[in-house]
Amino acid sequence: MQAHEVTAITIAEYDRMAEAYRRGTADHDVSQNIAALLEAIEGEAPHVILDLGCGPGRDLRRFTELGHEAVGVDGSGELVAMARGETGCEVLHQDFLALDLPRARFDGIFANASLFHVPGRELPRVLRDLAAALKPNGVLFSSNPRGRNEEGWAGGRYGCFHDLETWGAYVTAAGFRELHHYYRPPGRPRAEQPWLATVWRKTPGRGSGAGPRSSIGDGAPSLPPPGT
Numbered sequence: 001m002q003a004h005e006v007t008a009i010t011i012a013e014y015d016r017m018a019e020a021y022r023r024g025t026a027d028h029d030v031s032q033n034i035a036a037l038l039e040a041i042e043g044e045a046p047h048v049i050l051d052l053g054c055g056p057g058r059d060l061r062r063f064t065e066l067g068h069e070a071v072g073v074d075g076s077g078e079l080v081a082m083a084r085g086e087t088g089c090e091v092l093h094q095d096f097l098a099l100d101l102p103r104a105r106f107d108g109i110f111a112n113a114s115l116f117h118v119p120g121r122e123l124p125r126v127l128r129d130l131a132a133a134l135k136p137n138g139v140l141f142s143s144n145p146r147g148r149n150e151e152g153w154a155g156g157r158y159g160c161f162h163d164l165e166t167w168g169a170y171v172t173a174a175g176f177r178e179l180h181h182y183y184r185p186p187g188r189p190r191a192e193q194p195w196l197a198t199v200w201r202k203t204p205g206r207g208s209g210a211g212p213r214s215s216i217g218d219g220a221p222s223l224p225p226p227g228t
Helices: 003-016 018-025 031-040 058-065 077-087 120-133 164-173
Strands: 048-052 069-074 090-093 106-112 134-145 150-154 157-161 176-184 195-202
Touching: 003 018, 003 077, 003 157, 018 077, 031 058, 031 106, 031 134, 031 176, 031 195, 048 058, 058 069, 058 077, 058 106, 069 077, 077 090, 106 120, 120 134, 120 164, 134 157, 134 164, 134 176, 164 176, 164 195
Parallel strands: 048 069, 048 106, 069 090, 106 134
Antiparallel strands: 134 195, 150 157, 176 195
């Protein structure tokens, strides 16, 4: 199966479940993740933030409440419509495999529970697209369900479940330097922390590598609760 077919199926699943997804994630507390991004951005606020995989707009609203200029992007037309209606923010309707983002516009990119849907063989290019959209020394935040480098289908959606070493190799090759990482939800034993959160700074002069090799897979772990 081609990568664009994989993402089309995943997007269609989000379209189908859009209202249930909105209700199910409305009260998720990701303040730790929002703070991790904002604290890493250099310069005075307000900042221009891209919410990659913004869904129905929960975090767009929060960034706006904090005084920042928030722009969303999502592949699901149903979720884009919700986000526009709920927040009034600029929300782009774009497949992650066909991003058309302005160059050097954003101080930070908030990729909360989104980049793991990108098939591994396409991830290097997508990460380079994100680096190009960041201002010099801009910050990428990402939170993904972690695993043992499996990828495949889980509940009608495609996912990649990397460990820290492999995920770090992908992002470093795209021109980023790790600032720090942590596991979520906070305050639990590691075995009960399915989410890996990482914070990265765009680094001039880096980012020509392809990252680890990968291929479309058939099986993957069950998805943890979304958006955490």
